[in-house]
Amino acid sequence: MDAPPRRGRRPGQGDPVVVRALALLAAFDAGHRALSLAELSRRTAIPLSTTFRLAGHLLAWGALEKGEDERYVVGLRLFEIASLAxxxxxxxxxxxxxxxxxxxxxxxxxxxxxxxxxxxxxxxxxxxxxxxxxxxxxxxxxxxxxxxxxxxxxxxxxxxxxxxxxxxxxxxxxxxxxxxxxxxxxxxxxxxxxxxxxxxxxxxxxxxxxxxxxxxxxxxxxxxxxxxxxxxxxxxxxxxxxxxxxxxxxxxxxx
Amino acid sequence: MDAPPRRGRRPGQGDPVVVRALALLAAFDAGHRALSLAELSRRTAIPLSTTFRLAGHLLAWGALEKGEDERYVVGLRLFEIASLAxxxxxxxxxxxxxxxxxxxxxxxxxxxxxxxxxxxxxxxxxxxxxxxxxxxxxxxxxxxxxxxxxxxxxxxxxxxxxxxxxxxxxxxxxxxxxxxxxxxxxxxxxxxxxxxxxxxxxxxxxxxxxxxxxxxxxxxxxxxxxxxxxxxxxxxxxxxxxxxxxxxxxxxxxx
The missing domain is CATH 3.30.450.40 (GAF domain)
Structure with missing residues (x-):
């Protein structure tokens, strides 16, 4: 908890898949509460096909949800786990x-x-x-x-x-x-x-x-x-x- | 969000690594707010070495933190992202x-x-x-x-x-x-x-x-x-x- 913040950090090609999945979550902020697949991919520099696959896992688990306009939003399941912090x-x-x-x-x-x-x-x-x-x-x-x-x-x-x-x-x-x-x-x-x-x-x-x-x-x-x-x-x-x-x-x- | 809850679900051997990482987060609940590595591994049925490696990624990102007794707890970074839900x-x-x-x-x-x-x-x-x-x-x-x-x-x-x-x-x-x-x-x-x-x-x-x-x-x-x-x-x-x-x-x- 004492490391300098690394909010802007983008995972490179060699990063493990877990780091990339977490990067998708970190793509959301107060100015970006709903993101399309293309926006998610662009903001994380993760290829579109990989973004789609990883977002699918996050969606199935509930870390992400689909909003009314089909854009991704942060899911309630994350709030549920975060409530234990x-x-x-x-x-x-x-x-x-x-x-x-x-x-x-x-x-x-x-x-x-x-x-x-x-x-x-x-x-x-x-x-x-x-x-x-x-x-x-x-x-x-x-x-x-x-x-x-x-x-x-x-x-x-x-x-x-x-x-x-x-x-x-x-x-x-x-x-x-x-x-x-x-x-x-x-x-x-x-x-x-x-x-x-x-x-x-x-x-x-x-x-x-x-x-x-x-x-x-x-x-x-x-x-x-x-x-x-x-x-x-x-x-x-x-x-x-x-x-x-x-x-x-x-x-x-x-x- | 309309699927039946699957809180008790444990990832099998064939599950992708992202699903296993999410399972580590889901191992925490109101009765288990702090878990040792062995407890994390046991509650998720993920082998100890894999649990250690995945928990390391979650720790580096801030989804997990180490408590005073070296047990894992849910991290503030998850609260930060969840605040956007x-x-x-x-x-x-x-x-x-x-x-x-x-x-x-x-x-x-x-x-x-x-x-x-x-x-x-x-x-x-x-x-x-x-x-x-x-x-x-x-x-x-x-x-x-x-x-x-x-x-x-x-x-x-x-x-x-x-x-x-x-x-x-x-x-x-x-x-x-x-x-x-x-x-x-x-x-x-x-x-x-x-x-x-x-x-x-x-x-x-x-x-x-x-x-x-x-x-x-x-x-x-x-x-x-x-x-x-x-x-x-x-x-x-x-x-x-x-x-x-x-x-x-x-x-x-x-x-």
């Missing part, structure tokens, strides 16, 4: 009641994210209809360096991850990031301001498992200027601690 | 705000399910902490013939599905089912009483897509005897219509 639905099962409480008292967006390689992946999002506009989608990826949940996840990530993320930024941004991370670690909370698509503040805190490892981050996202973001720090931390407790974490008491 | 997360994205409203006014369980073959599959569940005990899990399967959402889905299912489900019941239950379905179709709502694990009533209504096809069912599940279940029929139907509208459905007006 400890880092998504397993985590969500424990977290959801506490996220709902946070959503109720804040009335804004509540996010739950985990780190996947050098990015954050959104596992849950609860949003009120009137909440400020954000463009994060459950199952979608978010940058680690400019989201609240991302900073929390990055603060406890292995050094090589921090190095790679910082390496992708310009010098002032990388410097700022390196200055922030110790504060996030010390305060157990990250406050981040973001200006697009709408100006928002996010306040995030870490969720830990029974071994004390940071497994996820919880945040609220509120319109910038609506309240001092720090006003949310306590409730977000308390929510993250409640979820951690549900995962078997026993935080050391400082008092 | 129109019948699970796609549907959920549209439905969630309305489900939250229904959850808020009913204060009980709210379920969203789709039909997968001869069973219902739970796509979303919102539950209050104090709500009556139920044993349904997001991503888990439920019988069509003795759940509210199941009856709604069955009422609009193709005849062979109804025949297979009725064929699996004893004669009085099959007879009762065949008597109920026309009522569900006419009233656009199903009321179902269930006694285990706790006595509950569920009230369910159909969600339709832009073509008028029944895509899903919404229900509330309340403790038996807490209120006349029929009292929930209107709000559940209105919620299902709101979700349908979000999916492009324009219901014919009867007034």
């Amino acid at each position: 400890p880092r998504s639905h397993g985590l969500r099962e424990v977290a959801l009641p506490y996220l709902e409480d946070l959503h109720e008292v804040s009335g804004q967006h509540v996010l739950l994210a985990v780190r996947e390689g050098d990015e954050a992946l959104l596992v849950e999002r609860l949003s009120s209809r009137g909440a400020v506009e954000i463009d994060y989608r459950v199952g979608g990826r978010m940058p680690l360096h400019d989201t609240g949940v991302g900073l929390v996840l990055l603060a406890d990530a292995p050094r090589p991850v921090v190095a790679r993320v910082a390496g992708g930024l310009d010098a002032p941004a990388a410097e700022r990031l390196r200055r922030w991370l110790p504060d996030v670690r010390r305060l157990q909370v990250a406050v981040f301001e973001r200006s697009s698509p709408a100006p928002v503040s996010s306040v995030a805190a870490p969720v830990r498992d029974g071994l004390g490892q940071t497994l996820a981050a919880v945040s609220v996202v509120v319109p910038a200027g609506s309240a001092r973001p720090q006003a949310y720090a306590q409730v977000v931390r308390a929510t993250a601690l409640a979820v951690s407790r549900g995962l078997g974490h026993r935080p050391p008491r400082t008092g | 129109p019948r699970s997360h796609g549907l959920r994205e549209v439905a969630l705000p309305y489900l939250e409203d229904l959850h808020e006014v009913s204060g009980q369980h709210v379920l969203l399910a789709v039909r997968e073959g001869d069973e219902a599959l739970l796509v979303e569940r919102l539950s209050s902490r104090g709500a009556v005990e139920i044993d349904y899990r997001v991503g888990g399967r439920m019988p069509l013939h003795d759940t509210g959402v199941g009856l709604v889905l069955l009422a609009d299912a193709p005849r062979p599905v109804v025949a297979r489900v009725a064929g699996g019941l004893d004669a009085p239950a099959a007879e009762r089912l065949r008597r109920w379905l026309p009522d569900v179709r006419r009233l656009q709502v199903a009321v179902f009483e269930r006694s285990s694990p706790a006595p509950v009533s569920s009230v369910a209504a159909p969600v339709r897509d832009g073509l008028g096809q029944t895509l899903a069912a919404v229900s509330v599940v309340v403790p038996a005897g807490s209120a006349r279940p029929q009292a929930y029929a209107q709000v559940v139907r209105a919620t299902a219509l709101a979700v349908s509208r979000g999916l492009g459905h324009r219901p014919p007006r009867t007034g």
Whole structure:
């Protein structure tokens, strides 16, 4: 889970058939939820006849389904298996009641994210209809360096991850990031301001498992200027601690 | 999606490698969320060396991950791809705000399910902490013939599905089912009483897509005897219509 993302990777001729079948699944993304056979073949660089044969197996098993227009879509069977993933639905099962409480008292967006390689992946999002506009989608990826949940996840990530993320930024941004991370670690909370698509503040805190490892981050996202973001720090931390407790974490008491 | 479920099916020696790789994924279920290499091999009847090689590919891609005890678990990458499935997360994205409203006014369980073959599959569940005990899990399967959402889905299912489900019941239950379905179709709502694990009533209504096809069912599940279940029929139907509208459905007006 610490390898750099390789979403754009295309299997070559010599790749085993399993790698090619997985490449067909990876051809789908938020902008391409339905693909024709020709599109599948083109996006994976797998010959049309092989694509047809492999897609047939995926279809028979239920990893793919045919939509109304005969294009392929991701199948429900994949959702069924994915629902057993400890880092998504397993985590969500424990977290959801506490996220709902946070959503109720804040009335804004509540996010739950985990780190996947050098990015954050959104596992849950609860949003009120009137909440400020954000463009994060459950199952979608978010940058680690400019989201609240991302900073929390990055603060406890292995050094090589921090190095790679910082390496992708310009010098002032990388410097700022390196200055922030110790504060996030010390305060157990990250406050981040973001200006697009709408100006928002996010306040995030870490969720830990029974071994004390940071497994996820919880945040609220509120319109910038609506309240001092720090006003949310306590409730977000308390929510993250409640979820951690549900995962078997026993935080050391400082008092 | 209309084939009988074949969850227990094991690939034989002659099955292509893709089918075997998919069988490794299908070896996981709610009772087996973490499997050792030997367990994976045993549950799929695939030789140990082949299991190791195929699991390696699934691990490299992220469909599987290694847990703390070195056992295999379902990976986050599968959740990421599954989040693009129109019948699970796609549907959920549209439905969630309305489900939250229904959850808020009913204060009980709210379920969203789709039909997968001869069973219902739970796509979303919102539950209050104090709500009556139920044993349904997001991503888990439920019988069509003795759940509210199941009856709604069955009422609009193709005849062979109804025949297979009725064929699996004893004669009085099959007879009762065949008597109920026309009522569900006419009233656009199903009321179902269930006694285990706790006595509950569920009230369910159909969600339709832009073509008028029944895509899903919404229900509330309340403790038996807490209120006349029929009292929930209107709000559940209105919620299902709101979700349908979000999916492009324009219901014919009867007034």
